Amino acid sequence: MEATLREEERSLYQQALKVFYRAAYVMELDPEIAKILAVPERSLTVRFPVVMDDGRIEVFTGYRCQHSTILGPAKGGVRYHPDVTLDEVETLAFWMTWKCSLMNLPYGGGKGGVKVDTTKLSPREFERLSRRFFYEISDIVGQFRDIPAPDVRTNSQVMAWFVDTYNKTMRRYEPGVVTGKPVEIGGSLGRDEATGRGLAVVTAEACEYLGIDISKATVAVQGFGNVGYFSAKILQQEYGAKVVAISASTAALYNPNGIDVEDLMNYKMQNKGSLVGYPKAQQISHKELLELNVDILVPAALENAITEENADNVKAKIIAEGANGPVTPEADKILNSKGILVIPDILANGGGVTVSYFEWVQNVQCIRWELEEVRNKLAKNMKAAFAEVVKAKQKYGTDLRTASYIVAIGRVATALKLKGIYP
Numbered sequence: 001m002e003a004t005l006r007e008e009e010r011s012l013y014q015q016a017l018k019v020f021y022r023a024a025y026v027m028e029l030d031p032e033i034a035k036i037l038a039v040p041e042r043s044l045t046v047r048f049p050v051v052m053d054d055g056r057i058e059v060f061t062g063y064r065c066q067h068s069t070i071l072g073p074a075k076g077g078v079r080y081h082p083d084v085t086l087d088e089v090e091t092l093a094f095w096m097t098w099k100c101s102l103m104n105l106p107y108g109g110g111k112g113g114v115k116v117d118t119t120k121l122s123p124r125e126f127e128r129l130s131r132r133f134f135y136e137i138s139d140i141v142g143q144f145r146d147i148p149a150p151d152v153r154t155n156s157q158v159m160a161w162f163v164d165t166y167n168k169t170m171r172r173y174e175p176g177v178v179t180g181k182p183v184e185i186g187g188s189l190g191r192d193e194a195t196g197r198g199l200a201v202v203t204a205e206a207c208e209y210l211g212i213d214i215s216k217a218t219v220a221v222q223g224f225g226n227v228g229y230f231s232a233k234i235l236q237q238e239y240g241a242k243v244v245a246i247s248a249s250t251a252a253l254y255n256p257n258g259i260d261v262e263d264l265m266n267y268k269m270q271n272k273g274s275l276v277g278y279p280k281a282q283q284i285s286h287k288e289l290l291e292l293n294v295d296i297l298v299p300a301a302l303e304n305a306i307t308e309e310n311a312d313n314v315k316a317k318i319i320a321e322g323a324n325g326p327v328t329p330e331a332d333k334i335l336n337s338k339g340i341l342v343i344p345d346i347l348a349n350g351g352g353v354t355v356s357y358f359e360w361v362q363n364v365q366c367i368r369w370e371l372e373e374v375r376n377k378l379a380k381n382m383k384a385a386f387a388e389v390v391k392a393k394q395k396y397g398t399d400l401r402t403a404s405y406i407v408a409i410g411r412v413a414t415a416l417k418l419k420g421i422y423p
Ligand SMILES: NC(=O)C1=CN([C@@H]2O[C@H](COP(=O)(O)OP(=O)(O)OC[C@H]3O[C@@H](n4cnc5c(N)ncnc54)[C@H](OP(=O)(O)O)[C@@H]3O)[C@@H](O)[C@H]2O)C=CC1
Pocket: 150, 151, 152, 153, 154, 195, 222, 223, 224, 225, 226, 227, 228, 247, 248, 249, 250, 273, 286, 300, 301, 302, 303, 322, 323, 324, 349, 350, 352, 353
């Protein structure tokens, strides 16, 4: 029984390993190196009490995984979600290792999570949970050890509580221990929009690569949080693309004449976070959104949105993975055989961690950059990563995901060989 449960629990990590081993095979990676890189260096599980507003105590479970610290301190967000498991957090940390390497950042990969339904917490309970979680993981984080950031259902306010808790606990000022902070307390201009902006930049590169005019392209976006909103907004406002469909957990909406992204966000804000009842688009099913006849599909919600069940029905020409792991390896094969260009998560959403790196650089040096400087540097990094991946795709005759992993694994493997394995 124990063995069966363990196998099931680890399934997301096992899926992720398939991509890693495919790239390792194509690039002829030394199997001894692969053995080291295939497993996380360290995972911490914490169980901690929080006093609820009615006086009850609830015990929550959280995790912080450092998959790799070969290229530098572990880096990656913290997710709050009822479905968070150690398997998911370790997989997300594994992906961060390859993302940071591909984006050419001096970081390894990490990720954290707390199993909690934040919709059931009051604002005070939310703050107490955040502070207590960060206190529990304070022993293993630090601006040169492991640097958390926002992810699903965490935001700059949560980062403010994290950094404050850390600084009070450790009795020192260390703003670089967390990125994605509010600008007023050491955050970087442009971090909030960074993942969406980076996605828009590489999507434009992919359009050019395929000979698609982005200003005439249609777009469907799954997820209307940080990544989905900024991706949709920037593709619409700065690249002139027509965003015809947007979904969140509450509803999926479609208007063939286009949806005004800003107008929909205002509606969401005034409608307690729900998209239901938006009068300027028709409601469709979540399944229909993914199968719309659009040029660009941006899955920007959670893992496993496109599986072998629905991949054959996907009609987009480009899939830009805003989320981490939205396409399963089985679905990937189907999409590739249909000639759909998938911009993999570690490339498409690498803009977030890139500007996190910019924030950390500013913190460590006690300086501030202008927004234009951040945006220009981000665009340059995204374009460079895209070009590098296309070069590897051509060299190895493979898809963009395998090519991205080849570039990313190559850098980590070289660093590992140079550094060796002994302390
Ligand atoms: N934040 C960042 O900088 C980065 C995030 N990512 C990844 O991007 C993804 C989204 O993260 P982020 O935007 O930060 O998270 P948010 O919590 O800000 O947003 C998540 C969005 O997904 C929606 N959603 C949840 N389930 C569904 C569903 N079944 N169908 C449609 N929409 C759904 C939510 O709906 P509702 O609004 O109703 O809750 C919400 O709009 C994650 O995979 C994350 O790991 C990757 C790189 C960086």
